[in-house]
Amino acid sequence: MKKEKRIQILISKTLFYGVLVSSVIMITGLAVVYLFGGSYGGRIIMAGVLALIITPIARVVLLAAGYAHAGRPRFAVMSLIIIATMAFGYIIGK
Amino acid sequence: MTFLLLLVLGFCVGLLGSVFGLGGGIFIVPILFLYAHIPIHQAIATSLVAIIATSSSVAAVNVERGLANMRLGITLEVSTAAGAVLGAVIAGMVSPSVLKYIFAALLFFVAWTMFRKSLNNARQAGEQETCRLDHPLGTQYTDPATGKVCSYSIKRMPAASAISVFAGAISGLLGVGGGIIQVPLMNIVCGVPIKAAAATSNFMLGVTAATSAVVYFRRGMVLPEVTAVVVLGVIAGSALGMRVLARTEGKRLELAFSLIAFAMALKIIF
Numbered sequence: 562m563k564k565e566k567r568i569q570i571l572i573s574k575t576l577f578y579g580v581l582v583s584s585v586i587m588i589t590g591l592a593v594v595y596l597f598g599g600s601y602g603g604r605i606i607m608a609g610v611l612a613l614i615i616t617p618i619a620r621v622v623l624l625a626a627g628y629a630h631a632g633r634p635r636f637a638v639m640s641l642i643i644i645a646t647m648a649f650g651y652i653i654g655k
Numbered sequence: 656m657t658f659l660l661l662l663v664l665g666f667c668v669g670l671l672g673s674v675f676g677l678g679g680g681i682f683i684v685p686i687l688f689l690y691a692h693i694p695i696h697q698a699i700a701t702s703l704v705a706i707i708a709t710s711s712s713v714a715a716v717n718v719e720r721g722l723a724n725m726r727l728g729i730t731l732e733v734s735t736a737a738g739a740v741l742g743a744v745i746a747g748m749v750s751p752s753v754l755k756y757i758f759a760a761l762l763f764f765v766a767w768t769m770f771r772k773s774l775n776n777a778r779q780a781g782e783q784e785t786c787r788l789d790h791p792l793g794t795q796y797t798d799p800a801t802g803k804v805c806s807y808s809i810k811r812m813p814a815a816s817a818i819s820v821f822a823g824a825i826s827g828l829l830g831v832g833g834g835i836i837q838v839p840l841m842n843i844v845c846g847v848p849i850k851a852a853a854a855t856s857n858f859m860l861g862v863t864a865a866t867s868a869v870v871y872f873r874r875g876m877v878l879p880e881v882t883a884v885v886v887l888g889v890i891a892g893s894a895l896g897m898r899v900l901a902r903t904e905g906k907r908l909e910l911a912f913s914l915i916a917f918a919m920a921l922k923i924i925f
Contacts, residue, residue, distance in 0.1 A: 572714075572725065577711075607879050613886065614704065616707065616865075617711060620861070621729075625780070639733050645735045646736040647740075651873065653740070
């Protein structure tokens with residue numbers, strides 16, 4: 562149970578900082594667009610969007626590691642299957 | 656549509672998302688499409704990114720509280736992720752006008768579900784007679800409103816996994832999180848108490864949405880400025896929702912939710 566709690570805190574922090582970092586990047590991008598216009602600000606925003614998309618992906622990776630470490634291979638394997646599915650979607654998505 | 660209106664849209668969606676365990680895509684897509692005149696595929700892409708924001712900010716709190724059942728979430732995510740890839744791929748082949756009608760059908764379904772929910776009582780915590788904590792997916796949590804410890808077991812997982820593939824496909828196809836299917840699925844089919852079901856659904860939405868968002872991102876369908884403004888609104892709305900609305904009575908909100916969904920479905924069709 563203690564190990565589960567540690568995983569919970571790790572995941573909670575990952576999600577919180579993921580949202581925080583991506584929103585800071587997006588606000589910066591919006592400010593650049595507003596002040597200077599052009600495509601540069603747009604590219605900064607896209608970096609923020611990417612950081613946001615990566616956040617749940619990172620939490621799946623960390624869950625895989627966390628459950629493997631906690632001796633619950635069943636859930637670690639499931640997390641890996643989810644990552645593989647995401648990668649598959651990325652590859653065939655184009 | 657102006658900067659301020661998009662921000663307000665995101666804010667309201669974030670509020671609703673934190674209360675119902677939904678991502679809010681059900682409102683983002685039609686509003687962007689109907690009122691901001693953004694093409695439906697781009698509206699879906701924006702919605703998916705906003706769903707990740709709602710899910711991540713709400714789940715950050717619910718996971719630490721132990722309200723979101725991570726083990727149940729991961730198990731069902733295997734199905735929703737597969738469905739999401741399928742849905743996103745199908746979306747690329749479907750014309751905008753067909754997508755529009757499928758979305759309207761989903762809105763009618765949501766309006767009907769929410770209307771029924773506003774009349775009936777959802778399964779509450781502690782109703783389960785058999786609480787086997789030795790079940791690998793069963794767990795317990797402390798109700799934030801009452802302080803009571805509730806434990807529950809999970810029933811009918813194979814059926815839940817199969818239905819989750821469909822929920823994931825709807826997500827990838829229409830840019831919604833799929834929470835509208837996941838919450839009642841976990842509540843009614845698996846016997847998860849409603850608060851834990853909403854929190855677990857919310858936890859899962861981010862992964863389901865990210866799976867298809869990756870596809871839309873690669874296709875260059877994410878509009879930077881619109882997305883950034885909506886997302887920032889969503890983050891602010893869900894932060895407030897977590898503090899204020901999580902403790903309020905949901906019945907009237909459900910009725911309002913149902914009416915808005917019904918009105919939007921009509922507007923899309925006519």
